[in-house]
Amino acid sequence: MSVAANAATGTSRLYGIMAEFDEPADLVRAASAAYAAGYRRMDAYSPFPIEGLADAIGMHRSWIPTIVLICGILGGLTGYLFQVLAMGVWYPINVGGRPYNSIPSFVPVTFELTILFGVLSAVISLIILNRLPEPYHPVFNVERFARATTDRFFLVIEATDPRFNPAETAQFLRTLNAREVCDVPE
Amino acid sequence: MSTPIATPPEPRVQPVVPAEQSEFPVILPGYTYDAVEKQIGGIVLERPITFGWAVGFIGTAILVVLLHLAVVWLLIRGVGIWGIDIPVAWGFAIINFVWWIGIGHAGTLISAILYLFRQRWRTSINRFAEAMTIFAVMCAGLFPLIHLGRPWMFYYLIPYPNTMEIWPQFRSPLIWDFFAVSTYFTTSVLFWYSGMVPDFAALRDRAKQRFAKVIFGILSFGWRGSARHWRNYEDAYVLLAALSTPLVVSVHSVVSFDFAVGIVPGWHSTIFPPYFVAGALYAGFAMVLTIAIILRPVFKIEGLVTMRHLDNMAKLMLASGLVVMYGYLMEGFMAWYGGREFETYQQLTRLFGTYGGWGWGLLLTNVLIPQLLWFKRFRTNIWWLLLISTSINIGMWIERFIIVVVSLHRDYMPSAWGYYSPTIWDIATYAGTLGFFTFALFLFVRLLPMIPAFEVKEMLSHLRHEEQTA
Numbered sequence: 001m002s003v004a005a006n007a008a009t010g011t012s013r014l015y016g017i018m019a020e021f022d023e024p025a026d027l028v029r030a031a032s033a034a035y036a037a038g039y040r041r042m043d044a045y046s047p048f049p050i051e052g053l054a055d056a057i058g059m060h061r062s063w064i065p066t067i068v069l070i071c072g073i074l075g076g077l078t079g080y081l082f083q084v085l086a087m088g089v090w091y092p093i094n095v096g097g098r099p100y101n102s103i104p105s106f107v108p109v110t111f112e113l114t115i116l117f118g119v120l121s122a123v124i125s126l127i128i129l130n131r132l133p134e135p136y137h138p139v140f141n142v143e144r145f146a147r148a149t150t151d152r153f154f155l156v157i158e159a160t161d162p163r164f165n166p167a168e169t170a171q172f173l174r175t176l177n178a179r180e181v182c183d184v185p186e
Numbered sequence: 187m188s189t190p191i192a193t194p195p196e197p198r199v200q201p202v203v204p205a206e207q208s209e210f211p212v213i214l215p216g217y218t219y220d221a222v223e224k225q226i227g228g229i230v231l232e233r234p235i236t237f238g239w240a241v242g243f244i245g246t247a248i249l250v251v252l253l254h255l256a257v258v259w260l261l262i263r264g265v266g267i268w269g270i271d272i273p274v275a276w277g278f279a280i281i282n283f284v285w286w287i288g289i290g291h292a293g294t295l296i297s298a299i300l301y302l303f304r305q306r307w308r309t310s311i312n313r314f315a316e317a318m319t320i321f322a323v324m325c326a327g328l329f330p331l332i333h334l335g336r337p338w339m340f341y342y343l344i345p346y347p348n349t350m351e352i353w354p355q356f357r358s359p360l361i362w363d364f365f366a367v368s369t370y371f372t373t374s375v376l377f378w379y380s381g382m383v384p385d386f387a388a389l390r391d392r393a394k395q396r397f398a399k400v401i402f403g404i405l406s407f408g409w410r411g412s413a414r415h416w417r418n419y420e421d422a423y424v425l426l427a428a429l430s431t432p433l434v435v436s437v438h439s440v441v442s443f444d445f446a447v448g449i450v451p452g453w454h455s456t457i458f459p460p461y462f463v464a465g466a467l468y469a470g471f472a473m474v475l476t477i478a479i480i481l482r483p484v485f486k487i488e489g490l491v492t493m494r495h496l497d498n499m500a501k502l503m504l505a506s507g508l509v510v511m512y513g514y515l516m517e518g519f520m521a522w523y524g525g526r527e528f529e530t531y532q533q534l535t536r537l538f539g540t541y542g543g544w545g546w547g548l549l550l551t552n553v554l555i556p557q558l559l560w561f562k563r564f565r566t567n568i569w570w571l572l573l574i575s576t577s578i579n580i581g582m583w584i585e586r587f588i589i590v591v592v593s594l595h596r597d598y599m600p601s602a603w604g605y606y607s608p609t610i611w612d613i614a615t616y617a618g619t620l621g622f623f624t625f626a627l628f629l630f631v632r633l634l635p636m637i638p639a640f641e642v643k644e645m646l647s648h649l650r651h652e653e654q655t656a
Binding site: 044047050056082087091105106108112132139151 | 218219220223345351352353354355356357361362365366369372373376377380384387388390391392403404407408409410411412413414415416417418419420421422425426429430432433436440443640641643644647651
């Protein structure tokens with residue numbers, strides 16, 4: 001839907017303006033150009049991860065590695081301390097004269113819990129940081145966006161951006177070698 | 187250096203063998219993003235039920251019923267319906283446990299280790315290899331559970347606060363095993379599922395029926411391919427791969443501790459952990475190859491799973507097989523060099539004792555026949571590959587039979603020697619898990635995307651980029 005067509009029918013609020021590209025390289029170039037032009041509240045959509053795309057729209061790091069490191073260490077401590085407490089303090093059992101704190105015997109479970117906590121935190125933080133599950137999102141209102149998971153690349157500049165202006169932003173996106181530019185209703 | 191500063195930098199990751207020089211490409215020419223999605227998604231969304239699929243599905247479903255019968259009868263009568271006794275108290279249940287969990291390992295190797303090494307050819311085979319892992323671990327987990335005697339008391343293995351105020355014995359390899367296998371299963375499922383989310387989103391967007399749209403919409407969590415999501419996703423995925431890599435090594439090491447910590451001749455050996463891990467990968471690659479060879483012509487995916495994949499898997503299978511053979515040699519050497527008569531006797535009885543035929547069968551199926559993999563002619567012929575991988579699947583089962591049964595039946599005291607033979611219920615349970623494994627794979631290939639479409643598309647975009655810059 002073009003801007004004009006939407007203006008004619010449109011009663012709904014505008015979420016943003018979407019540009020469609022054929023190639024990943026075009027999308028990265030457009031995203032960098034939009035960032036350079038001062039736009040900040042935007043997002044890019046692609047069927048597969050593209051190197052440098054997140055950087056181009058101003059997202060420079062993910063918190064996931066930090067979270068996983070902390071949770072992995074916590075998992076290892078949990079595993080080890082639990083075994084020492086259970087085997088040596090809460091219900092001490094003498095097995096063949098081994099010490100209550102049998103370090104070598106406690107390695108496997110300590111290791112497995114390190115991995116388990118790390119894996120669970122990676123998946124859970126991935127879901128939470130991405131704010132999923134999110135069954136409804138305005139971008140799905142654009143019919144052509146169905147191809148975003150197959151073979152098309154999209155850039156959306158959101159209406160909440162301070163520099164956003166429906167006509168100017170659409171005009172700006174058209175200069176970026178976009179295949180099509182359209183409105184995204186809320 | 188005389189190189190001018192203005193020269194554009196070389197790409198960071200150079201393929202080991204440039205695409206044009208290698209004989210077999212990782213993907214046949216002519217694929218576009220849409221064609222990849224159409225082929226992979228089409229199998230799930232559009233392909234009608236074929237006669238062959240229906241026959242296979244019903245046939246394996248009958249075996250699943252047999253598995254249920256065998257387990258219900260076991261719950262009614264107890265483990266006495268099996269051939270186990272003293273001294274051979276471990277029998278089929280533990281053989282099958284080790285065999286199944288070993289098969290799972292190649293799936294994790296392909297999905298995690300080859301991902302960390304940036305091996306492109308991993309891309310189109312990792313999904314069904316991971317599915318194979320999950321179904322194999324399910325079959326594996328069943329065996330120790332029903333071997334417990336009172337399976338309904340299995341929760342004693344879990345450290346939970348109870349009125350008796352006692353805890354599981356953490357110095358016992360059996361508890362290590364419980365933690366290793368349950369962590370392995372959880373990790374494999376999460377790794378598999380997170381890999382599928384973007385593909386579910388693509389299926390949601392492609393589906394025409396309302397029902398499929400809703401189901402894949404729910405499964406995809408509302409994934410929309412946002413660049414911010416991809417950044418988190420890639421970081422999480424590489425970490426899952428990095429965590430799975432030591433995990434997969436630990437799981438079969440812990441399985442080997444079940445044996446190596448015991449003092450039975452033929453078990454008490456430090457070679458066991460590496461030898462078990464290599465054996466697991468060996469058996470696993472044999473199973474992935476078998477599945478890939480069957481899937482290729484049936485679903486016409488020769489363009490995505492090419493000879494390159496089969497050839498590379500065959501090479502890895504040979505490499506892990508050589509480590510296994512080293513393990514055999516070392517067992518023999520240590521028995522001789524250690525000078526303990528029980529160990530020496532154990533090694534000799536494997537070839538010349540009551541079960542001697544199994545020993546020679548092992549050498550034939552697991553050592554001799556796989557040597558054909560040295561030759562390219564055999565590695566690139568699907569019939570030979572199918573034969574060799576079947577031989578290895580059988581051979582690795584025989585290996586576990588020898589480790590479990592032959593070691594136990596000749597213990598220290600001749601008065602405690604015994605003989606083991608399986609009963610019909612042992613065989614029914616094993617056949618039942620084989621049926622369940624195939625049944626689950628039949629469902630998987632029709633209901634879920636068996637090749638990670640988004641990863642193939644990503645690889646395609648890199649290949650196109652390389653072509654343009656070359």
